[in-house]
Amino acid sequence: MKIEINDVVGRLSYKCDILFRVIDIRLLDGQRTAILYGEDYRLIADAPFHDLKKMDPREQDRLIQEFRSKEEQSFDLFRQDIELLKQKQEYTMTNAYRDEFNYFQVPGKVLHLDGDPSYLRKCLDLYERIGVPVKGVHCSETEMPNEIGPLIDKYRPNIVVVTGHDAYSKAKGAKSDINAYRHSKYFVQAVREVRRKYPHLDQLVIFAGACQSHFESLIHAGANFASSPSRVNIHALDPVYIVAKICYTGFKDSVNVWDVIRNTLTGDKGLGGVETKGMLRTGMPYKIDEEE
Known part of the structure; x- marks a missing residue:
């Protein structure tokens, strides 16, 4: 079966467990090789044509439905968390519901740089559903250190x-060697650029990384949360769940790391971080303009 750019494929050696889209075709080591982006995981990979299977629409639909079900389950759990946070704020502002106050909430503002325009659109849609103010920018991973400032x-x-996308290659070195990763060093450089401007972890919060990224280097560079502690794949939407929880946690409260990652699609094998203060601020009064 002929394989072309933009086809959705699976890798036979991995039992077609992840859907990939072909973004480029190259000749590597004398054989035709496809450059692949994960459809739902932030993974970049390459594979020879003989290891690829073009997925038919029924197989695609089955796998997509499985992922969408997991996404909705994670979103429902996250929405419950946000509702509990809002109830806690309301309880505090109304003096345990003894007083009536008209108040408003100002969640943290997010700047989201993504190496994949398709993933960026998915993330922006989820930010909108949750109600997080966000500016999304598509930027190649290699240019992020120059663009972020x-x-x-x-x-x-x-x-x-x-x-964006990342991947560890055993052929390039040990897991401790950041040069064995596709884009981790660029993420690290971008984090350092941010910390030159905002050195305090609670002044500006950073999430950095993608599939299989060098977690330790990202945390040491100054990220509050990062991927991937066990060098596993992370879901495209995992960064949104983490930063949204921070956005809706009051600035006087700390965000427990486990509370942040427990309802993500990847969990603590793919995501981790350090204790961080929330970004939500509550104000009053909330005034509704009256029609004259």
């Missing part, structure tokens, strides 16, 4: 997301 100056966010 001016973008922060322009949009002045409270939270920065630096993500």
Whole structure:
């Protein structure tokens, strides 16, 4: 079966467990090789044509439905978390419901840099569903260290997301060697650029990384949350769940790391971080303009 750019394929050696889209075709080591982006995981890979299977629409639909079911389950759990956070804020503002106050809430603002325009659109849709103010920018991973400083100056966010595609290659070195990763070093450089401007972890919160990224280097560079502690694949929407929880946690409260990652699609094998303060601020009064 002929395989072309933009076809959806699976890798036979991995039992077609992940859907990939072919983004490029090259000649590597004398054989035709496809460059692959994960459809739902932030993974970049390459595979020879003989290891690829073009997925028919029925197989695609089955796998897509499985993923969408997991996404909705994770979203429902996350929405319950957000509702509990809002109830806690309301309880505090109304003096345990003894007083009536008209108040408003200002969640943290997010700047989301993504190396994949398709994933960026998915993330922006989820931010909108949750109600997080966000500016999304498509930027290749290699250019993120150069682009992130001016973008922060322009949009002045409270939270920065630096993500896209990544992968570890055993052939390039040990897991401790950052040069064995496709894009981890660029994520690390971008995080360092942010920390030159905002060195305090609670002044500006950073999520950085993608599938199989070098977690330790990202945390040491100054990220509050990062991927991937066990070098596993992370879901395309995992960064949104993490930063949204921070956005809706009061600035006087700390975000427990386990509370943040427990309802993500990947969990603690793919995501981790350090204790971080929330970004939500509550104000009053909330005034509704009256019609004259």
